[in-house]
Amino acid sequence: MTPAAFDVAIVGAGIVGAACAAECAQAGMRVVVIERDLVGGGATSAGMGHIVVMDDSEAQFALTRYSQNLWNELSSQFPADVEFERCGTIWVAADDEEMAEVRRKQGFCEARGVPAEILDAKALEEAEPNLRTGLMGGLLVPEDGVVYPPCAARYLLERAKDRGAVVRLGQPAIEANREGPRLRDGTLVPARVTVNAGGASSPSLTPGVEVQKRKGHLVITDRYPRFVHHQLVELGYLKSAHSLTSDSVAFNIQPRRTGQVLIGSSRQYGVDDLKVEPFMLQKMLQRAREYMPGLSRLSAIRAWTGFRPATPDKLPLIGPCPGQEWLYLATGHEGLGITTSLGTAKLLADQLLNRPAQIPVEPYLPARTKQGSTHA
Amino acid sequence: MPETVSLTIDGLQVRVPAGTPVATAILSSGRTSFRRSVRGEPRGPLCGMGICYECRVTVNGQAHLRSCQIPCQDGMDVQTDG
Numbered sequence: 407m408t409p410a411a412f413d414v415a416i417v418g419a420g421i422v423g424a425a426c427a428a429e430c431a432q433a434g435m436r437v438v439v440i441e442r443d444l445v446g447g448g449a450t451s452a453g454m455g456h457i458v459v460m461d462d463s464e465a466q467f468a469l470t471r472y473s474q475n476l477w478n479e480l481s482s483q484f485p486a487d488v489e490f491e492r493c494g495t496i497w498v499a500a501d502d503e504e505m506a507e508v509r510r511k512q513g514f515c516e517a518r519g520v521p522a523e524i525l526d527a528k529a530l531e532e533a534e535p536n537l538r539t540g541l542m543g544g545l546l547v548p549e550d551g552v553v554y555p556p557c558a559a560r561y562l563l564e565r566a567k568d569r570g571a572v573v574r575l576g577q578p579a580i581e582a583n584r585e586g587p588r589l590r591d592g593t594l595v596p597a598r599v600t601v602n603a604g605g606a607s608s609p610s611l612t613p614g615v616e617v618q619k620r621k622g623h624l625v626i627t628d629r630y631p632r633f634v635h636h637q638l639v640e641l642g643y644l645k646s647a648h649s650l651t652s653d654s655v656a657f658n659i660q661p662r663r664t665g666q667v668l669i670g671s672s673r674q675y676g677v678d679d680l681k682v683e684p685f686m687l688q689k690m691l692q693r694a695r696e697y698m699p700g701l702s703r704l705s706a707i708r709a710w711t712g713f714r715p716a717t718p719d720k721l722p723l724i725g726p727c728p729g730q731e732w733l734y735l736a737t738g739h740e741g742l743g744i745t746t747s748l749g750t751a752k753l754l755a756d757q758l759l760n761r762p763a764q765i766p767v768e769p770y771l772p773a774r775t776k777q778g779s780t781h782a
Numbered sequence: 783m784p785e786t787v788s789l790t791i792d793g794l795q796v797r798v799p800a801g802t803p804v805a806t807a808i809l810s811s812g813r814t815s816f817r818r819s820v821r822g823e824p825r826g827p828l829c830g831m832g833i834c835y836e837c838r839v840t841v842n843g844q845a846h847l848r849s850c851q852i853p854c855q856d857g858m859d860v861q862t863d864g
């Protein structure tokens with residue numbers, strides 16, 4: 407057998423593929439990246455870029471916290487266009503029940519060494535004067551931040567290229583087998599291992615992989631510096647985002663370095679095109695206005711949508727595809743893929759190189775899923 | 783004699799005929815740069831009909847309003863960012 411030209415072929419140059427490429431190239435692997443379209447042009451260009459520690463489950467916490475630390479470590483090297491800003495998150499509580507959630511969350515964070523400060527109604531008002539009055543308070547998590555995802559993806563891919571990675575744009579990989587991925591024109595890209603980092607399109611390369619499209623809308627305003635200071639997320643978010651079946655909207659708003667205000671967010675299943683839907687947009691903006699009435703006076707300049715790559719248990723798939731040891735998955739990051747891209751890249755490289763991982767990898771292994779068990 | 787209104791542009795008192803668009807009042811006060819682009823270039827009215835958004839100014843504290851679409855009113859406070 408002739409030795410493969412590449413150690414690893416990464417299919418997809420979204421934030422996840424780019425991060426994996428940077429990590430693998432850094433570790434000395436010979437890397438090729440295959441992207442059918444633009445670098446960072448998929449969900450990565452649609453995402454909000456909130457780098458956020460989440461606590462739905464211990465596994466979700468471990469990966470988001472691990473990744474957030476990696477973002478903060480890397481931040482001194484970012485070019486300006488990555489727009490990294492450690493603005494912090496405020497989880498906004500509208501009623502007593504949500505204030506109880508603030509206290510629970512604070513305890514959770516404290517127990518795990520994540521700084522988090524409870525704000526009462528007055529402190530919340532001082533921190534964010536444009537929020538409506540009558541809110542109960544919130545939880546400030548100061549180590550959270552934001553990035554501009556497509557530029558972050560481009561930066562990571564440049565890092566990979568500096569360490570010898572090759573990037574092939576313009577053609578999809580249509581199959582992956584033992585010899586490597588095959589492109590649409592029939593070219594075989596010889597590689598020992600193929601990594602499917604195709605985001606919401608990953609089932610097109612690996613049929614049966616349990617990733618579904620979960621559509622989201624966003625709106626961006628003109629520049630209104632200091633209108634909002636932190637990423638603000640309603641705690642009702644937990645109730646709505648948790649529902650895996652129905653459509654939902656939540657107040658989720660972000661200050662950009664340009665002074666623009668990014669307004670989200672919506673979640674929909676079973677919608678297969680990226681058209682902006684006025685009905686969803688209206689619902690989403692209505693929700694935002696309930697929290698920040700002053701938004702009505704701002705002018706919006708653009709609205710768009712993207713597909714979050716969602717898995718049934720809301721954890722990503724990172725590791726070998728059962729029964730196909732030459733195929734690895736790095737997909738299914740749902741609404742957290744910007745955040746978790748860096749941790750994912752570490753865990754992928756750890757598995758490829760048999761390095762010890764910094765956090766337990768088992769919760770993210772594809773073998774845990776239905777698809778995994780039918781192949782196993 | 784047409785009715786006139788009085789407003790301030792960057793703190794300067796001006797008097798114009800009622801119904802004058804804010805953009806016209808700004809131009810007649812001698813300014814051509816109404817605001818700065820993202821890269822800091824001067825910008826001023828282009829289409830005069832509400833389409834291009836180049837003529838945006840702050841009126842009574844509210845940013846990004848199209849000055850070509852707003853008639854001057856008594857006591858109005860206009861801020862350019864040119």
Ligand SMILES: Cc1cc2nc3c(=O)[nH]c(=O)nc-3n(C[C@H](O)[C@H](O)[C@H](O)COP(=O)(O)OP(=O)(O)OC[C@H]3O[C@@H](n4cnc5c(N)ncnc54)[C@H](O)[C@@H]3O)c2cc1C
Nearest residue numbers: 418420422448449450453454456579605622742743744745
């Ligand atoms: C509205 C919205 C808001 C969001 N907000 C946040 C947030 O605040 N914080 C956060 O952490 N996450 C957020 N996300 C989630 C985040 O954007 C995604 O999880 C992340 O971008 C997924 O990255 P990816 O690289 O897996 O996928 P993508 O960015 O979609 O990249 C996949 C790439 O693979 C390519 N590709 C696919 N198949 C093939 C093939 N066969 N051959 C060649 N190329 C292929 C595609 O062209 C694409 O470029 C948000 C998502 C949405 C939609």
Ligand code: FES
Nearest residue numbers: 828830832835850
């Ligand atoms: S000059 Fe074009 S919108 Fe006013």
